[in-house]
Amino acid sequence: MEPVHIIGAGIAGLGAAHYLAARGIPSVIHEASDLHGGRAATVLHEGHAFEVGGKNFSSAWPRFNALLREFGIAEFEPQHPGFHIVLHDRLVALEKSKTLKGDLRLASALGFRAAVQLNRFLAEARSKADALNYTSGLIEQVERDWDHMPIDGHFSRSLVDGPLRLFTVIMGAAEPSELYPSLLMLFCSGFGKGQHFAIRGGTGRLHDALADGKAIRYGSRVSRIVVERGRVTGLEMGQGRATKVLPARHVIAAVPLHVLLRLVELPAYARVAAETVRYRPLALINAVYDRPVFAEGVHSIMFEPGSILGHCSANRLHRPDHVRFTLSGRAAREVLHLPDDELIAAAEAAFAKRMPFEARRLTAHVARHPGGICGYAPYFSRVKRDLLRGVGTIAGLEVAGDYLEGHTMEGCLTSADLAVDRLFGREDLRQPA
Ligand SMILES: Cc1cc2nc3c(=O)[nH]c(=O)nc-3n(C[C@H](O)[C@H](O)[C@H](O)COP(=O)(O)OP(=O)(O)OC[C@H]3O[C@@H](n4cnc5c(N)ncnc54)[C@H](O)[C@@H]3O)c2cc1C
Missing domain, CATH: 3.50.50.60 (FAD/NAD(P)-binding domain)
Incomplete structure (x- = not known):
């Protein structure tokens, strides 16, 4: 045949x-x-x-x-239970699971109005989780209701620079001004569907x-x-x-x-x-150090607008000495052309600004995705x-x-x-x- x-x-x-x-x-x-x-x-x-x-x-x-x-x-390993985001120049913890303590922390970091806006959006995404996809049709209603403006046009500033930027850099290597809410709704609906793992x-x-x-x-x-x-x-x-x-x-x-x-x-x-x-380019650096780089209780950091780092996490929950630096977002695109050693040094410097470390790098690998992630x-x-x-x-x-x-x-x-x-x-x- x-x-x-x-x-x-x-x-x-x-x-x-x-x-x-x-x-x-x-x-x-x-x-x-x-x-x-x-x-x-x-x-x-x-x-x-x-x-x-x-x-x-x-x-x-x-x-x-x-x-x-x-x-x-x-054989699987669980994903990190939460993130830290850089907000008002400091690290703020955000848990993925919804708790009253988490809600209060969010409200104090973002302001009450922004916290309510975010909770409403997440609740809508969760309630529609099963029907939200590009085959069932419900997404078209979301597009009609939300896609007349990019994400940053819909929400308050503290949300756009904080948690929503967290989502847009992860899901599209992009800024909130470069993506549309239907995609955000799809991404957030994922929090309502099952648990997240990686293959050991x-x-x-x-x-x-x-x-x-x-x-x-x-x-x-x-x-x-x-x-x-x-x-x-x-x-x-x-x-x-x-x-x-x-x-x-x-x-x-x-x-x-x-x-x-x-x-x-x-x-x-x-x-x-x-x-x-649209596809947005990015680079991903895996680096292994001679001792932990992340502080106790911190596994995953989302960086602020203007940083060349979009996201940075310990590889799996149990490897604080193995870091995945993701260079994504608008500022990152300005440096993606740098040779590997300069790119690694720039990523480490941006990370150390938020989490100073003394560990010695043992090895690193740079993967460039010029085609990037589909936004x-x-x-x-x-x-x-x-x-x-x-x-x-x-x-x-x-x-x-x-x-x-x-x-x-x-x-x-x-x-x-x-x-x-x-x-x-x-x-x-x-x-x-
Ligand atoms: C940094 C990063 C993190 C991500 N995190 C997640 C995650 O945690 N979970 C998740 O589900 N998804 C994640 N994604 C998305 C996911 O990895 C991609 O959606 C998926 O891998 C895309 O697969 P694909 O087969 O469509 O395309 P690709 O993986 O791009 O495969 C296309 C293949 O075609 C080959 N090719 C291209 N042009 C030609 C040609 N002319 N002739 C022959 N071959 C060609 C390429 O070499 C490539 O191997 C992430 C993506 C990135 C970049």
């Missing part, structure tokens, strides 16, 4: 290969780099398994947890299990999806004189949207829609409809990735499952070419 060609071995591409295999359909994955996992990869560096991007998952995510069960991955040993364990037995061509960069008379006929590989075209009738492009736009010519309305979706777009449901309609005009092409069903690993798996479904709905994959 002719294989489906998948572009990209991130979680969306690996997921697509898995869901195809479950239906007895072979696939070939073309991966530009020399490893799988993409923006959620686990990288081996000087004896450490460093997670360079996505790692936390919720016990309420159906597809992710089904895969963990299927592969017998059962790294998310790479799941990627390795998904990759096992699959045909993956590493170092295989697709430069164009060849479309003739409205149907996919091939994949152009490589560049310049080394270009060659590989025949392909069924393709799932599992790459970020800005990459997809370079690979295929979509109808104008779909391209215009796609161009409203979606206002009124995204409409954008998605146009985008999928445009892709639907090309027979044999389907898309999966972080820009369709939520920019979490679960969202990527959902998009992969739906892409396989749509491909089956449109084509008889068992027919010979």
